[in-house]
Amino acid sequence: MSEQQPSPVIKRAGDADYAELSKADGVRKAVILDEKDGAPNFRMRRYRLDPGAEVPKHTNAVEHEVHTVAGEYVVGIEDEEHTVSEGDSLLIPAGTVHWFRNESDAESSFVCMVPNGDAGIELVDE
DSSP, rough: OOOOOOOOOOOGGGGGGEETTTTTTEEEEEEEEEETTTSSEEEEEEEEOOOOEEEEEOSSSSOEEEEEESEEEEETTTTTEEEETTTOOEEETTTEEEEEEEOOOOOOEEEEEEESSOOOOEOOOO
């Protein structure tokens, strides 16, 4: 029996439904593509960070790839902080402690890809 191929999907920017993150003031997330769209392997999400917004230190059970779409922000990875800007990309392996902070005066945003299923987020106490 052959496996059915997914159909192509085009979603427009205006179709994104952003929701505030409960554990990060000033951060909104939209799931752009996932299993509901027929994506067989990955979930694509876009995060928007207001000036001063911060995603707290956490780990995930799965790897994720991050691509900066707009603006500039600080990403913490383990014990180091890096300033990233539009066009920069990151690989964050599963289990890596990381966080995001927008220190600029403008909104910043990034796209994050993770395998389908539960990303297994766990906040890290300071």
